[in-house]
Amino acid sequence: MRKLLLSLFMMSFVLEICAEDGHELWLRYQPLNKAKVVTTGKMSPTIEIAKQELETYYNGASVTLKLDAKMPNDDGYRIDGTTITARRDIGLLYGSYALLRGETGESHPTYSLRLLNHWDNPNGTVERGFAGRSIFWNEKGEMRNEKWDAAHEELIRTYARANASIGINGTVLNNVNAKPAALSTESLQKTKEIADLLRPYGIRVYLSINFASPIKIGGLTTADPLNADVVRWWKDKVNEIYKMIPDFGGFLVKANSEGEPGPQDFGRTHADGANMLGKVLKPHKGIVMWRAFVYNPQSSDRANQAYEEFMPLDGQFADNVIIQIKNGPIDFQPREPYSPLFTAMQKTPMMVEFQITQEYLGAANHLVYLAPMWKEFFSFVKPASLKAMAGVANIGDDTNWCGHHFAQSNWYAFGRLAWNPSLTSEAIADEWLRQTFSLTPDPSPKGEGSIYSQLLSVMLDSREACVNYMMPLGIHHIFAGGHHYGPEPWYAPQGVRTDWTPPYYHKADGIGLGFDRTLNGSANVKQYPEELCRLYNDINTCPENLLAWFHHVPWDHKMKSGRTFWDELCHKYDEGVREARHFLAVWDAMQPYVDGQRFDEVQRKLRIQARDAEWWRDACLLYFQTFSHRPIPQDMEHPVHNLDEMMKFNIPISMYENPTQGYTK
Numbered sequence: 050m051r052k053l054l055l056s057l058f059m060m061s062f063v064l065e066i067c068a069e070d071g072h073e074l075w076l077r078y079q080p081l082n083k084a085k086v087v088t089t090g091k092m093s094p095t096i097e098i099a100k101q102e103l104e105t106y107y108n109g110a111s112v113t114l115k116l117d118a119k120m121p122n123d124d125g126y127r128i129d130g131t132t133i134t135a136r137r138d139i140g141l142l143y144g145s146y147a148l149l150r151g152e153t154g155e156s157h158p159t160y161s162l163r164l165l166n167h168w169d170n171p172n173g174t175v176e177r178g179f180a181g182r183s184i185f186w187n188e189k190g191e192m193r194n195e196k197w198d199a200a201h202e203e204l205i206r207t208y209a210r211a212n213a214s215i216g217i218n219g220t221v222l223n224n225v226n227a228k229p230a231a232l233s234t235e236s237l238q239k240t241k242e243i244a245d246l247l248r249p250y251g252i253r254v255y256l257s258i259n260f261a262s263p264i265k266i267g268g269l270t271t272a273d274p275l276n277a278d279v280v281r282w283w284k285d286k287v288n289e290i291y292k293m294i295p296d297f298g299g300f301l302v303k304a305n306s307e308g309e310p311g312p313q314d315f316g317r318t319h320a321d322g323a324n325m326l327g328k329v330l331k332p333h334k335g336i337v338m339w340r341a342f343v344y345n346p347q348s349s350d351r352a353n354q355a356y357e358e359f360m361p362l363d364g365q366f367a368d369n370v371i372i373q374i375k376n377g378p379i380d381f382q383p384r385e386p387y388s389p390l391f392t393a394m395q396k397t398p399m400m401v402e403f404q405i406t407q408e409y410l411g412a413a414n415h416l417v418y419l420a421p422m423w424k425e426f427f428s429f430v431k432p433a434s435l436k437a438m439a440g441v442a443n444i445g446d447d448t449n450w451c452g453h454h455f456a457q458s459n460w461y462a463f464g465r466l467a468w469n470p471s472l473t474s475e476a477i478a479d480e481w482l483r484q485t486f487s488l489t490p491d492p493s494p495k496g497e498g499s500i501y502s503q504l505l506s507v508m509l510d511s512r513e514a515c516v517n518y519m520m521p522l523g524i525h526h527i528f529a530g531g532h533h534y535g536p537e538p539w540y541a542p543q544g545v546r547t548d549w550t551p552p553y554y555h556k557a558d559g560i561g562l563g564f565d566r567t568l569n570g571s572a573n574v575k576q577y578p579e580e581l582c583r584l585y586n587d588i589n590t591c592p593e594n595l596l597a598w599f600h601h602v603p604w605d606h607k608m609k610s611g612r613t614f615w616d617e618l619c620h621k622y623d624e625g626v627r628e629a630r631h632f633l634a635v636w637d638a639m640q641p642y643v644d645g646q647r648f649d650e651v652q653r654k655l656r657i658q659a660r661d662a663e664w665w666r667d668a669c670l671l672y673f674q675t676f677s678h679r680p681i682p683q684d685m686e687h688p689v690h691n692l693d694e695m696m697k698f699n700i701p702i703s704m705y706e707n708p709t710q711g712y713t714k
Contacts, residue, residue: 069644071449074211074457075484078106078149090116094249095138098213099145106149114141124218124251125157139218139251146214150484156469162336162371162400162437163467164219164255165212166301167444171228171236177406179413180445180452184208185222185243202246208444209250215464218251221439225303225340227257229265232286241293253298255338260302260322261310262286273315274325284329291333299335300326301373306343319358320365327367338400338439339366341374341390346546350564350571351553352378356389364396371398371436376426378573381409381441382525383516384422386585386595389576391430398436401426405459406443409533410515413443413452415658416632416651417515418508420462420474432470440467454651457485458508478508486643500642503635510628516594518625518662520669522618523563523598527551527669534700535661536668555597557676561604561614563597574599593617604677615679622666623685629655629662668695 084107086100096114103112113132120127120136126144127134133144147156168176169183184204212220222240223231230236244254263269263282273279290297304311304322312322323339330337344354355378366372372394377385381404391399403423410417440463443451451457458481465477482488488501519536520527529537530545538557541550556564566573567586574585585591585599593609596602606614633655640648667688670681672695681687 069647071454071457071647071650072207074450075461075481076211076214077484077487080105081108083107084109085111086114087111088114093138095142095251098210098249099133099142102142102145102149112145112148114145116141121157123157123161124216125155127155128153139213142213142251143216150480158216158468159432159470160435160437160467162219162439163217163464164221164437164439165217165405165442165444165463166221166225166257166402166439167442168224168226168406169222170224171230175445176224176226177404177408177441178443178445179406180443180450180456181447182445184444184446204446205243205246206250209247209252211450211460212252212464213250215461216468217464219253219255219298220247221255221257221301223257225257225301226307226309227259227303229259229262231256232258232262232290233266234289237290237293244294244297248296253296254294255298255301257301257303259310260304260312261314271315272310274312274317274322275315280325280329283326287329287333287335291335297333297335299330299337299369301338301340302326303340303342306340318362318365320362323370324365324367327370331367331369335369337367337370338373338437339370340402341372341388342380342402344548346548348548350566350573351548352566352573353571353576356393356576359390359397360393362397363394366397368398371400373400373402373439375402375404376423379526383410383512383519384523384594385525386577386598387426387429389573391434392578393576400435400437400439401430402439402441403463404441405463406441407456407459408441409528410512410519411658411661412534413456414654414661415515416453416455416507416511416655417459418455418462418474418478418511419459420466420477421509421512423462423466424474427470438463438467438470449650453654454485454647455508455654457481474509475505478505482508486647488642500635500638504639507632507635511632514625514628514632514662516625517621518629518665521621521625522593522602522614523595523600524555524669525598526554529700532700535698536665536695538669538672539696555673556601557673559676559678561602561606562618562673562676563601564599565601566599570601604679612682613679615677616682618673619670619682620685622670626659626662626666626686629659633659663689664695668692671695 082105084104086103088096088100099114109131111131115132115134117134117136120134122136124137124140124143126140126147128144128148133141133148135141135144168178169185170176171186173182173187175183240254247254259265261272263272263279267282269278269282271279303309305313312318319339323337326337341355341359343358344351348354359372374388374390375381376387378388379385407413407415407417443456443460451460458478461481462477465472482505527536527538529535530540538551538555541552547553554564555562568574574582577585588600591599602614604613604615608614608617610617636652636655667690671688671692
């Protein structure tokens with residue numbers, strides 16, 4: 050009996066230490082405590098972290114960390130055997146993580162600015178966040194844990210460590226829909242505390258600002274950027290910030306968009322507002338990231354407005370102002386063409402804004418690996434034409450950080466692509482899988498096939514599958530009203546501005562489906578280079594995956610497959626459903642190779658995804674069928690729901706904000 054009890058105890062102990070909750074992300078190194086690390090030059094907090102990481106986790110006898118002023122003047126590193134060389138301290142830290150993941154050779158970042166944008170609010174909520182509450186702010190508008198207890202400091206350090214491991218070097222701490230109080234002295238003191246924790250990991254902090262702050266917290270009667278009192282107020286505020294945080298990065302600004310204040314409220318241009326802020330930041334080497342996400346309900350085509358507002362200002366922005374542009378012209382859709390500003394603006398520094406959080410891609414319920422989407426963008430926009438990359442973070446205080454274990458891969462992929470946009474989606478997914486799940490290239494027993502390769506394929510295919518079961522063939526923005534989770538292509542209540550309703554975008558009628566952006570329509574195609582303008586303008590040459598984006602496509606238009614547009618649409622939706630079910634089947638086969646907790650949690654999410662895919666297919670096809678008046682093809686699975694049932698189903702906003710509850714239909 051004693052031996053049995055001891056055996057049961059040992060089994061429970063092994064299960065406990067092997068339990069996985071995802072909190073360690075891809076940094077699941079096992080302590081070895083055997084490497085001796087030799088450093089040359091003066092020790093710093095950053096080099097000390099690198100030394101500690103290698104001494105604890107490196108599977109080798111010794112490592113040398115060497116600073117070399119002859120190296121290129123950036124954050125890069127060189128790994129020769131067990132010697133890591135860099136120009137800067139942070140390069141040695143980046144090189145240490147690279148060595149731990151098995152890299153060799155020399156590597157340098159494409160962009161000097163590689164930032165996360167947190168959409169965190171003073172009350173602790175996170176806009177478009179699906180992984181719990183803010184890790185920075187609480188309901189009192191202060192930094193989390195007023196006295197910064199040890200547990201919370203460790204949480205922030207883990208966050209910083211994860212970012213450093215993939216080369217992210219900047220963090221915007223608050224929502225672009227910024228509250229003026231972010232610049233209050235009390236709030237800035239909290240910002241200083243977090244800056245102090247992030248600094249050794251090479252991360253500078255930035256703040257989103259409310260353009261009307263001189264009025265809201267400064268007591269002025271105007272925020273006109275050309276007003277001397279306003280300029281003086283901003284200068285004093287910036288001096289106050291840099292006195293607290295000498296390496297403060299600068300400001301992110303959302304102005305004159307979705308009701309946010311901006312220079313246009315005072316008869317000034319975006320350049321007037323951005324340059325005023327740039328001037329007061331420049332003595333401190335700070336920057337302004339001015340967002341180009343602008344639109345209003347009067348525009349005939351929302352996709353046109355950013356170009357129309359910013360192109361006349363090309364060349365008028367200060368050299369420390371960077372225009373931050375979303376990858377597509379609408380708003381982080383599952384598929385969009387690239388924003389034409391990227392190839393049109395030739396005299397203005399630009400940076401791309403990707404969305405890591407899955408606002409339009411199933412929140413934290415759907416497995417959607419986003420590297421293929423971002424690589425698609427770079428197939429049109431040359432990385433060298435940009436100054437920086439920013440990603441809207443998907444991080445909250447959930448134990449696994451991102452709400453879905455596979456959503457961690459998008460945080461990882463963003464960092465790796467911000468360092469090197471030439472990396473392939475497959476290479477990044479392979480890195481992440483090996484580090485996160487400790488999978489060998491073939492974990493399955495001999496003769497059963499490679500489960501690993503199937504799981505890798507799931508990641509690589511997941512974005513296209515999501516497009517198929519949500520909005521194939523160029524359809525876009527047909528999400529539910531009030532949130533962006535499920536389908537409501539019929540949503541068009543009175544009193545809601547039209548460009549917040551799906552019919553504005555899909556324009557389904559008895560003739561066909563899609564938004565006419567040709568030269569005979571809104572002329573959006575004219576904003577693209579001549580070659581693409583011709584390509585997109587012709588319905589016979591326009592890529593079919595963007596067909597309904599640029600054309601009002603007749604239901605009987607013949608597709609490359611030989612099917613009509615209607616039949617192709619039906620098959621695409623059904624293909625997406627079948628792919629979502631396949632993802633679940635592949636994961637089910639992973640059970641022998643994955644810890645129990647993460648297996649169960651991912652399986653639950655994939656079941657939700659498969660059901661949601663059915664919901665999307667049935668709701669969209671049954672609704673669009675009321676316009677096409679054509680039958681569902683017989684060689685595919687038919688909808689299993691009724692349209693009237695779909696139109697009555699609504700998700701409470703609270704469930705959208707906390708998708709871990711799941712949805713029942």
